[in-house]
Amino acid sequence: MIFHTPVMAEKCISYLNLRAGKIYVDATTGGGGHSLAMLKSEPSIRLYCFDQDMEAIEEASKKLSNYENVELIKANFQQLRTELAYRKVKGIDGILFDLGVSSHQLNNENRGFSFEKDAPLDMRMDSSQEYSAYDAVNELDAKELARIFRDYGEELNAFRIAKAIERSPKPVNTTGELTRIIESVVGKGTKASLKTKVRIFQALRIYVNKELEVLASTLKDAINLLNPKGRIVVLSYHSLEDRIVKQEFKRAEQECICPPRSLACNCNHHKQLVILTSKPITASEEEILANPRSRSAKLRAAEKVKEENKEEKTYRKSNRQKTQEEKCVAKS
Numbered sequence: 001m002i003f004h005t006p007v008m009a010e011k012c013i014s015y016l017n018l019r020a021g022k023i024y025v026d027a028t029t030g031g032g033g034h035s036l037a038m039l040k041s042e043p044s045i046r047l048y049c050f051d052q053d054m055e056a057i058e059e060a061s062k063k064l065s066n067y068e069n070v071e072l073i074k075a076n077f078q079q080l081r082t083e084l085a086y087r088k089v090k091g092i093d094g095i096l097f098d099l100g101v102s103s104h105q106l107n108n109e110n111r112g113f114s115f116e117k118d119a120p121l122d123m124r125m126d127s128s129q130e131y132s133a134y135d136a137v138n139e140l141d142a143k144e145l146a147r148i149f150r151d152y153g154e155e156l157n158a159f160r161i162a163k164a165i166e167r168s169p170k171p172v173n174t175t176g177e178l179t180r181i182i183e184s185v186v187g188k189g190t191k192a193s194l195k196t197k198v199r200i201f202q203a204l205r206i207y208v209n210k211e212l213e214v215l216a217s218t219l220k221d222a223i224n225l226l227n228p229k230g231r232i233v234v235l236s237y238h239s240l241e242d243r244i245v246k247q248e249f250k251r252a253e254q255e256c257i258c259p260p261r262s263l264a265c266n267c268n269h270h271k272q273l274v275i276l277t278s279k280p281i282t283a284s285e286e287e288i289l290a291n292p293r294s295r296s297a298k299l300r301a302a303e304k305v306k307e308e309n310k311e312e313k314t315y316r317k318s319n320r321q322k323t324q325e326e327k328c329v330a331k332s
């Protein structure tokens with residue numbers, strides 16, 4: 001059985017620009033497909049592989065068993081900085097994020113990620129986590145469920161579906177039961193109905209696993225950990241993820257994040273990245289045919305720049321203040 005087919009593996013390797021003997025991180029290892037591609041491309045790298053799913057760790061350990069320069073870490077990528085510090089890793093030369101749910105998780109009938117299979121309503125990426133989709137659906141009121149469906153699924157029928165769930169005479173135990181409630185609101189067998197089910201299941205999965213909540217902070221940690229010339233590559237699969245990645249890259253690319261009207265720079269921010277992808281890279285038609293999951297994938301990449309010294313920071317701040325003062329004079 002194929003655990004998970006890595007998306008845009010060649011493009012990921014190209015943008016990571018792997019260098020012999022350097023330190024890299026696969027923040028979302030899954031079955032180890034991207035990790036294996038990295039090691040085949042440059043066997044001498046030191047690679048740290050993170051995943052919160054024990055099944056993924058077990059599969060990746062088999063796939064990567066021939067390499068001694070790999071360490072598998074069962075942890076959510078939000079623990080990236082802590083886990084690397086524990087291993088005395090102060091800086092890294094590249095990191096890859098392949099966000100979202102894996103093919104294995106979708107196809108595993110017992111995990112409850114897919115509405116196409118009747119299974120316990122679970123959706124936990126880390127099976128040791130207590131809170132599941134069952135808890136969310138059966139404990140939250142309609143108002144909160146509607147917010148989740150709107151914020152994480154961008155679903156127009158969010159409140160109607162949430163009210164239908166709230167009115168259920170018995171607990172919603174399975175994905176099949178939830179699917180039938182959704183269909184009672186939006187109908188069955190239409191393209192619109194299919195899209196709604198995708199959005200509701202996506203929203204619940206994101207909420208249960210706190211995917212977006214931890215993404216922005218983890219991207220900041222990853223950027224801070226990168227050594228000069230180190231690369232960060234991110235694969236996202238829906239607009240909410242891609243928006244966060246785009247915003248964090250843009251923020252890290254800026255020289256200053258003070259409000260535009262500020263006369264002096266007080267933010268202590270400095271340019272950290274050069275963005276390598278002006279627009280997100282997408283999969284080729286050939287790959288989409290071979291691996292349908294790649295259809296919605298967007299790849300963004302950036303490179304860490306050298307940190308400024310004190311003299312450069314002072315010059316940048318004074319130059320910004322001068323520019324702002326000139327603008328104010330010109331407007332008056």
